[in-house]
Amino acid sequence: MSLLQISDLSLTIGGHAILKNVSLSVGPGEIVGIIGESGSGKSMTAFTVMQLLPRGAQATGRVALGDTDMLTADEDTLCHLRGNQVGMVFQEPMTALNPVKSIGDQVAETVMIHDRSSRADALRVAREVLERVGLPEARFPLTRYPHELSGGQRQRVVIAMAIAQRPALLIADEPTTALDVTTQAQILELLRGLVDDYGMGLLFITHDLAVISGLASRIVVMRHGEVVEQGPTSQVLAEMRHPYTRMLFEASSHRVTLPPHPDTRTPLLEVKGVSRDYPLPRRKLFAPQEHFRAVRDVSFTLERGDRIGLVGESGCGKSTLTRAILGLEEVQEGEILLDGAPVWSGHAPNLDVRRKIQVVFQDPYGSFNPRWRVGPLVAEPLHLLEVPPTGSALEARIGAVLDSVGLSAADATKYIHEFSGGQRQRIAIARALITRPELVVFDEAVSALDVSVRAQILDLMADLAAREGLSYLFISHDLSVVQTITDRVMVMQAGRIVEEGPTETVLMAPQHPYTRTLIDAAPRLPNARAS
């Protein structure tokens, strides 16, 4: 007897087909993983189960939760089932909680809504559930507000809300995508423990094959709103009957071949004893100003032709260090030289240096002005040059740089919304390359991309390294990507670089305990098929 039985589910939103004949089931105590790339319909499947669909959605088929068909149930029944029989955990813990209510009230609300119990009783239950998800009273009293918690802690609160009524089914929609690897490992452990303790069914949605392969007993592979393959995890991963499954697997473990490092050893970027402080809010009115040291005494040298990775978890100081290297912020101690010249001279950024360094950011959607055409967007960094090209020279340069990232010169007249996420990231790379920089900083540049697109961008980077001898600093939290795209890696923790060395050496034989923690926490694909 299945807990959740989805049969022949089709969904249209505003006339567009979103899901086509989806069938899957989850039994009690079973973990079923749905995997797919963006637009595959995996989240919409979850929202159909919850019946929290956008307006204009039309579903056909059957979604049976126990004895109830969710598609035909009335709103009162659905409200009774949500939170009581089926709980849901979302991707973005930073925004999933109401910022103006305490965590105790928010967890207790689930109980009060369903049991009509008194506030005191509900708060007592909330206390127990928060203990269960790893938020002990001593450090996390019920009166805490969401903004006082980290992302992982907030996700624990969301999980507490979802399981407070001990629902038979828990749906988790990319619950660890926004979290660090070590936090991700803890949350996955928590979810697994809850399934064991409560005998819940868990429908786990993710884009990360490595996460799901270690967690789920069955896998459902989705693409363009359809289930292309499903079965027991070991069987799906061993056989990979559908080409799309194989493609996902290969893209997830995609390896590129970096060209050999050039023999000349000239330092390009020198970071010497850099520290960066931020003022903290004063606790008392006349207390002396205190500072938080986000980057502590960091030194390294990036030589011409180097491809260096910088890894660490959120809050470790890697973004702060990046901003300092780009000359966006002044450092309190030490100095940063590019090609022998300081990136920050006096109290102003050094423009001569700025033009030699460019950056590609994480978000391919937010980092472009939507009202500009691609040509001007790509050409914008040219104002850094002493004599910017104009007229046909400018057009030729835009065309050439678009060409080098795998787009065409004709794309220069289009707007950014006409491009997919992967194409946008190519445009971002084109924008970084147009000044012919000595150094490019990739700041989590492939983290927001689907695995298949990520593989293409990594290929492009390796290709650029081969053709143009590109030197780059690659900042990421994803060790598997860093492993293939860099020659050397630095591991950063609490503002310090705790380990540094050739990528293979560091990842295969880590010396520092923190590096070992990171590597152990990173989900891995089984090697069965890879051989």
Added chain:
Amino acid sequence: MLRYTLKRLLSLAISLIVASLLIFSIIEVAPGDVASFMMGMNAQPDTVAALRAELGLDQTKVARYFSWIGGMVTGDFGTSYTYRAPVAQMVADRLWVSLPLAVYALLLSILIAFPAGIFAAARRGRAADVTVMGATQLGVAIPGFWFAMMLVLLFAIRLRWFPAGGFPGWDESIWLSLKALTLPAIALSLPQAAILTRVMRSSLLDMLGEDFMRTARAKGLSARQALWRHGIRNALIPVLTIIGMQFAVLLTGAIIIEQVFYLPGLGRLIFQAITQRDLIVVESVVMLLVFTVIMLNFVIDLAYAAIDPRLRLRT
């Protein structure tokens, strides 16, 4: 929270000092000499000089600024040049009309806007929403004085429910005074209610799209419960800002409505004082209004912190 309050108090004090300096210097550079205006075109220079000395206009600017501020702080607002009456008393009399009128109008506009905004947001895109939004367009577009006259025609002249104008005074009868302020308050509140409805609606709609509203639904709250428990408090933050600005407008901008209803309010007082070059009255009333508005913003800042715990930590 204490730190936040102290910070806000400090910014309040600075705002007041800057505002007083600004008001004083603007009035100083304004053309026209009070004494010669009061004595008429043909006055002898020495009589004008004597009047200037009597009014204290012969002192240095710095001395006059400090005696003005010092008087304000101790409740002595000086003596009106034209009426030869204490400004404090004149202002107090008018304030007892303008302040209740502004509060009355603001309450009315909140009473209209909150239900209308919530109602429209909950029925987004449907006929009810379109109707409410259409009504707010009208509310913003209709000129206040015309609407005021229509109110007089209907409720005062035809139905005789309310007086057409004038103000009996609170000492006379609280009930009659309230009645006298009702039509002006309605006329004043119409555009404000329309604006506030729109703000409330759009702020709530923003909230409906937030992730935590979806979380609330996933817990088992109905759409209505989610709206009331999680949407409204968050939506109030921008609404409060508008309420603060509206109160300032209602307090100072009622001059046309006061004219229509023959109300002895602050707006008319300033208008008369300006035409008569009664600078001491202008200065004092403007400063008082600025003081009220700054105090109000202080209260609104505290209300923000009461609504949003994140602000309590902020400095």
